Every structure is written in structure tokens, then in C-alpha cells.
Amino acid sequence: MSTTVSSRAESLLPAVGVAIFFLAFGGQGVRNLFxxxxxxxxxxxxxxxxxxxxxxxxxxxxxxRLSLSVSSYILVCCLSVIxxxxxxxxxxxxxxxxxxxxAGVLVAIAFPLxxxxxxxxxAMKIIVAASYALELxxxxxxxxxxxxxxxxxWKEVPELYYxxxxxxxxxxPIQGFVGNRNPLAFIALLLMLCVLVLWxxxxxxxxxxxxxxxxxxxxxxxxxxxxxxxxxxxxxSALVFFLIIRRLGFxxxxxxxxxxxxxxxxxxxxxxxxxxxxxxxxxxxxxxTGRGVxxxxxxxxxxxxxxxxxxxxxLWPPWLPLFKNLVVRPDGTPTMQAHNAYIEALFQTxxxxxxxxAFAVLWVMIRIFRVALRDLETDLVPxxxxxxxxxxxxxxxxxxxxxxxxxxxxxxxxxxxxxxRAESYDFRPPRRAVPGGRTSTxxxx
Numbered sequence: 001m002s003t004t005v006s007s008r009a010e011s012l013l014p015a016v017g018v019a020i021f022f023l024a025f026g027g028q029g030v031r032n033l034f035x036x037x038x039x040x041x042x043x044x045x046x047x048x049x050x051x052x053x054x055x056x057x058x059x060x061x062x063x064x065r066l067s068l069s070v071s072s073y074i075l076v077c078c079l080s081v082i083x084x085x086x087x088x089x090x091x092x093x094x095x096x097x098x099x100x101x102x103a104g105v106l107v108a109i110a111f112p113l114x115x116x117x118x119x120x121x122x123a124m125k126i127i128v129a130a131s132y133a134l135e136l137x138x139x140x141x142x143x144x145x146x147x148x149x150x151x152x153x154w155k156e157v158p159e160l161y162y163x164x165x166x167x168x169x170x171x172x173p174i175q176g177f178v179g180n181r182n183p184l185a186f187i188a189l190l191l192m193l194c195v196l197v198l199w200x201x202x203x204x205x206x207x208x209x210x211x212x213x214x215x216x217x218x219x220x221x222x223x224x225x226x227x228x229x230x231x232x233x234x235x236x237s238a239l240v241f242f243l244i245i246r247r248l249g250f251x252x253x254x255x256x257x258x259x260x261x262x263x264x265x266x267x268x269x270x271x272x273x274x275x276x277x278x279x280x281x282x283x284x285x286x287x288x289t290g291r292g293v294x295x296x297x298x299x300x301x302x303x304x305x306x307x308x309x310x311x312x313x314x315l316w317p318p319w320l321p322l323f324k325n326l327v328v329r330p331d332g333t334p335t336m337q338a339h340n341a342y343i344e345a346l347f348q349t350x351x352x353x354x355x356x357x358a359f360a361v362l363w364v365m366i367r368i369f370r371v372a373l374r375d376l377e378t379d380l381v382p383x384x385x386x387x388x389x390x391x392x393x394x395x396x397x398x399x400x401x402x403x404x405x406x407x408x409x410x411x412x413x414x415x416x417x418x419x420x421r422a423e424s425y426d427f428r429p430p431r432r433a434v435p436g437g438r439t440s441t442x443x444x445x
Contacts (some may be wrong), residue, residue: 005056009054014119016053017110018126019050020046021406021409022123024103025124025178026406027039027406028178028180029127029130030043032148032150032163034150047099050103054106059109064419065105065420067360069360069363070360070364070412072360073345076312076349076353076356077093077094077349078094078098078312084310086311090311093314097408100405100412101409103412104409104410104413105412108413108416113382117198127178128215128216135174139169142166143166146166147161147163148161148163160330161333162175164179171222173225181223185228186231186391186395187219188216189391192220193235193236193239195212196236196239197239197380198384200243201381230398231395234391239387241260242387245376253373293327294326294327295340298338298344308350309345310322313348337401340397340398341357342354342357342396368385368414368418
């Protein structure tokens with residue numbers, strides 16, 4: 001009987017993984033349908049059911065499987081309720097962060113990396129398909145823009161709160177199921193990377209993969225997100241670089257990586273020096289479409305609580321006076337995030353939180369690229385993990401989403417996977433002959 005229950009739970013795990021990633025990345029669409037309370041109930045039921053199935057399938061969580069760097073940042077966020085300037089909101093945000101973090105741990109332990117990213121890909125496909133279906137329905141059947149369902153009886157809906165703007169056949173920008181063009185574009189980018197890498201790995205299902213690539217490109221064009229365009233440029237370039245050096249020997253590959261890192265650092269330096277020209281080229285203002293104003297105000301506030309910050313919140317509560325009038329958008333509604341994960345962390349958790357977050361991100365980035373290079377000849381799936389993480393890293397400088405919902409779940413999943421699976425392999429570079437008939441081994445960089 002125990003074996004039967006375990007096998008049934010095992011068969012349900014992929015569906016659980018899809019549900020977690022769908023709710024994490026497409027949560028705004030679910031909230032637009034069922035409201036915040038309805039979404040909370042659905043998410044709670046899914047998470048509890050997921051953990052029950054997880055344990056029934058024979059999986060287990062131990063402290064050694066948790067990333068110390070990521071866990072330390074989570075701990076500071078939760079402890080900030082002690083010194084928070086808005087304790088009730090911080091307490092609620094701490095519970096949400098623990099829930100999303102546990103979801104990331106669950107999917108990382110439940111699946112090998114290939115299966116986890118297969119599950120992730122299926123969830124992104126559902127969101128992309130639902131976005132096209134919703135946009136088509138609004139354009140062909142409704143004929144006008146629609147607000148979220150729970151706002152349908154409001155006397156006045158703010159301009160930026162509308163769910164779908166009936167712009168599919170007007171050249172965009174479209175917002176899709178998630179009701180926001182930037183997250184929709186980023187989801188399309190993540191799916192495009194998944195399709196490209198898994199297609200290069202399997203070399204099958206050409207028609208199907210080609211169709212999904214066209215669907216992703218269509219969304220990227222119709223959303224017109226400059227920030228996602230930069231993330232796409234960087235992540236796709238990295239993917240092409242990985243594929244080029246795949247056939248090189250270990251030492252030649254390491255040299256190529258050093259050259260690429262030097263070139264990337266040079267390009268970054270030039271982009272910083274010529275940021276005005278770069279933003280104009282992207283069709284955006286020099287302050288990144290108002291982000292400069294947000295960052296300046298947050299840095300001024302941070303100086304009042306420099307070491308531990310004001311207190312952690314997942315999204316800025318618009319009912320608090322501090323956030324209600326901090327930065328008001330053109331339609332009169334308050335801004336709800338810093339649009340930079342590191343300034344967000346600095347403002348909310350101070351220098352302590354920023355240092356922990358920066359260390360966690362760098363640790364995951366370095367380790368995940370090291371594993372990708374290690375397995376490059378035999379397995380492209382770690383390469384996919386690396387370019388997905390790179391895309392999130394680039395986006396984290398113009399969005400705070402790395403710290404919340406889908407991006408955070410995937411980030412925690414990668415950190416946990418590095419602890420659970422990737423570090424269990426002992427890596428040794430090949431032995432290379434040196435003069436005198438001896439051999440030498442050089443540690444991997």
C-alpha cells in the first residue's frame with residue numbers, strides 16, 4: 001500500500017511543478033480572475049498539496065540541502081519584522097517569502113535539473129498560449145479593453161490597472177494573461193531560451209519547436225520591452241558563445257571564457273559611460289523611463305535606516321502613506337516596486353541585506369556557470385540553467401522581480417539544485433602533459 005501511494009504521488013509531481021511555476025510567473029493573471037483573496041486561497045491549496053505529494057513521493061528536505069547564502073538573506077527579510085516601520089505588512093511579506101522560497105526548494109529537490117526545466121518550460125508555454133488566447137478573445141469578441149474581473153464594477157479603473165488593452169491587431173503593446181507587458185516579454189524570453197537549448201540538445205520536433213519560437217518572438221515584438229530586449233541580447237549572446245566553445249578542449253575553452261569575460265566587462269564599462277546614448281538607442285529616456293527618480297528617492301530614504309533598512313515588503317503597500325505618495329505614476333496610482341532588486345534590498349533590508357543578496361546572486365551565478373562549463377560537452381541542460389539565471393540577473397537591474405514570485409522561485413530552485421546535485425560531483429580538469437614527461441592538473445576557474 002505504501003508503494004502504491006508513493007508511486008501515485010511520484011506521478012503527480014510533474015503536474016505539481018507545472019502548477020507552482022504557473023502560479024509563480026502567471027500569478028497576476030490569476031489575481032485578475034479571482035482577486036487577491038481568491039489567489040491567496042488557490043496558491044495556499046496548491047502549495048500545501050504540493051508538499052503533501054512531495055513527502056508522499058519519498059522526498060525529504062534537510063538543512064544541508066539549503067543554500068546558506070540564500071537562506072541568510074531570507075532570514076534577514078523575516079527578522080526585519082522586529083525593526084520594520086510597518087510591521088504588519090512585513091510579517092505578511094515574510095510569510096509570502098517563506099512560501100515562495102519553499103516552492104523553489106520543493107521543485108529543486110523533487111526533480112533532476114532536466115525534468116525541472118521541462119516542467120518549467122511547460123508552465124511558460126501555458127502562460128504564452130493563454131496570453132495569445134486572451135488577446136485574441138478581447139480583440140475579436142469583446143472589441144474593447146477589459147479590466148481585471150474583480151474591478152469590473154468599479155466606477156473608474158486606473159489606466160495602468162487594465163488587464164488587456166485590445167492592442168493585438170494595433171501593433172501592441174500587448175499585456176497578455178499576466179496583464180503587464182514587461183513580465184509577459186520576460187516570460188517569452190525565458191521560454192525562447194528553453195526551446196532553443198532543448199531543441200539543440202534533442203534535435204527533434206522541429207515544427208513544434210519552430211512554432212513556439214515564433215510565438216515567443218511575436219510576443220517580444222508586440223510588447224516592445226526595452227529592458228527585456230537587453231536581457232535577450234545578453235542571454236542569447238551567452239548561449240551562442242556556449243555553443244561555439246562546446247567543441248573546444250578544456251584549456252582552450254577556459255581561455256575563450258576569459259576573453260569573453262574581458263570583452264563583456266569592456267562593453268559594460270562603455271555602456272555605463274555612454275548610458276544616455278544607449279538609452280536613446282533603446283527608445284527610452286536617460287533615467288530609464290522614470291526609474292532614476294524612484295532610485296533617488298529610495299536612496300534618500302535609505303539614509304534614515306542605513307544598516308537594517310525600513311523593513312521587508314514583497315510589494316509596496318499602496319495604503320501606507322510612505323508608499324502612497326512616494327512615486328506617483330501618470331495615471332495617479334502609486335509605484336509598487338523600486339525597479340532594481342539591489343536598491344530594493346538596500347532600502348528594505350539595509351546594507352546587511354544588500355550584502356547578503358549580492359553574495360547569494362554572485363554565488364549562484366559563478367557556480368551555475370562553472371557547472372555549465374563542466375558539463376558542456378555532454379549535457380546542455382546546465383547551460384540552459386546558466387542563461388536563464390543570466391537573463392534574471394540582467395533584468396534585476398531594472399526590475400525588482402528577482403526578489404518576488406516567479407523569478408525568486410526559480411532563483412531559489414537553482415541555488416538549491418547547486419547544493420543538492422551539482423556540488424555532489426567532484427570536478428577535475430583534464431591532465432595535461434608538461435615537459436619532462438610529467439603531467440599537471442590545474443584547478444578550474
